Amino acid sequence: MSMPIVDEAANVLADPTAYTDEKRLHDALARARATAPVSLVEAPSYKPFWAITKHADVMAVERANRAFTNWPRPVLMTAQSDEMQAAVGIRTLIHMDDPQHRIVRAIAADWFSPKAMRAMGVRIDELAKRYVDKMRDAGGECDFVQEVAVNFPLYVIMSLLGVPESDFPLMLKLTQELVGSDDDELKRSTPSDETMNSLLEMFAYFKTLTDARREHPTDDLASTIANAKVDGEPLSDIDTMSYYAIIATAGHDTTSSSISGGLRALAEYPEQLDLLRGNLDLIPQATEEIIRWVTPVKAFMRTAAEDSVVNGVSIPAGDSLLLSYVSANRDEDAFVDPFRFDIEREPNKHVAFGFGVHFCLGAGLARMEIGKFLAELLPRLTSIELAGEPELTATTFVGGLKHLPIRYSLT
Template structure:
């Protein structure tokens, strides 16, 4: 059994600005995988945690969901934010462990089933055409993130929920304020309690929606959540609001990051762009590579339920562990030439959707949205290039590009 390792390189995982500087981030993570794959992080403002950077270790922890629990710290936040969220009683699916997690997950599962995805596919076909047409009509220049990527998946998930289109901009604003709380451009305020106010505002919105759906149920996901029961009892207010919040935020932000990051990767790798445009049958593999490459959810946290070891390093009961998906998806032992964007990469056992009991509920929907968008865009694309410097969101949880200026020609 080796001794615990402290490596300063691991401090980048608690630095939101590192995720906006890919060279800095990946240099540190490459060092950690080679020299300190299980490393202790103790920096001001955060409760200490272990940084887990190897693919095999991340997978082992994901499998052992009784030894490593999601509750009480599923996401890396400042110590102050940890306390504020705990006081609010937020309990989304990512906060829960079995058996409660399994029961709660089943409430919305049918909405993301293969049958439901086939029905959604028709609607998504219409949407992707609308947004590619919009690109054609904007005159050949746009900030792809702001004008296309954030809006298309937002429309999909909000329509699924049953949120009226007039309220889509509000949902986008609140999501960006929550997920962009560490980014100077996107955050609502420098104060942690102000950041939580974005969540409270979203809760208030969905409280009103819940009342409406309980009085007059409709054929949407909001009605399913509002009228769900467990052992004959309706969900508590906090469980209902938390359920809406995770679907409404994660359901579009991560997909928009994948689409915009995927387009950037194709622009910067024109050989891959050409191969995919010439053979759209490669879209399933390309979609997986885009998701691996972008890794929109950067990390999740786990808490050790008992004394154990990871990679030969002793972990005490109660210790927190950060599972670095970004690092695992560039692990040299898991992927051949991991810093090469390869639309035909097989196998591609990325962990961008997690693994095990907490595998992303909306993975099939995200894959379909990404694949259908590029299947519509690429045959109509006659030229494309960057028209400025791409900008990434500062974050420690979820995010991607916040600006992608492009110049293009679409028929």
């Protein structure tokens, strides 16, 4: 068993600005994989954690969900934010472990089943056409993220929840503030000790929605959550609000990042774009490669429930581990030529949706949205190029492009 290794390269994982500089990020993570794949990170403002950077190690930890738990620290945040969330009592699906996780996850599972996805297909086709038409009407140039990519998946997930369209702008603002709390452009213009305000405002909104759905249930996901019972008892207010919050944010920002990052990749790799336009049957494979390439969920955290060993390094019980999906999805031992965008990549065992019991509940919906958007866009797209410098979100959790200026021709 090797001695614990500390390599400063892994410190990028605790630096939100590192995710805005892909070369800096990937150079550091490649070094960490090569020299210290399990490295202790002690960064200012954060509680210490072990950075897990190899694909095989991430998978091993995900499989061992009893030895490595989601509670109490599922996401990398500053120590101050950890304490603030604990004080509020937030308990989303990503905070829970089995058996509670399995029971609560089942509440919404039918809404994301293959049968439900087939039923939603026609509506998603309509929305894809609406937003490609919007690109056409923009006159051949737009900021694809702000004008298209953030709105298409927002419309899908909010319609599923039953949020009225008049409230979509508010939901967009709140979800962007939640996942963009480390980004100077996206975060609230308030002191750092008020960063919980976006979440509390979202909770207040969904409390009103819950009351309405309990009094008058309708055929939407909000009604299912509002009227759910566990062991014969309704969910607590905090668990109900937490459920809405994770569905709203995870169902929106991750897909938005994938669609915009995928279009950027196709613009920057024209041979891959030509290949895909010439054979739309490759869309399912292209979708998986886009998700690997973008990896919108950058990392999740786990806590060692017992003394453990990961890749020869001893992890004491109670210590935190960061599973770097970004690093795992560029691991040279898991992917052939991992820094090549390859829409024909097979196999493509990326970990962008996680693995095991916490595999992303909405993975099927995300794949459908990306695939249907490509199926609508590509036959109508005759040219595309970048019209300015893409800009990425500063984050340590969820993120991708926040601006993608493009110039294009559409029929």
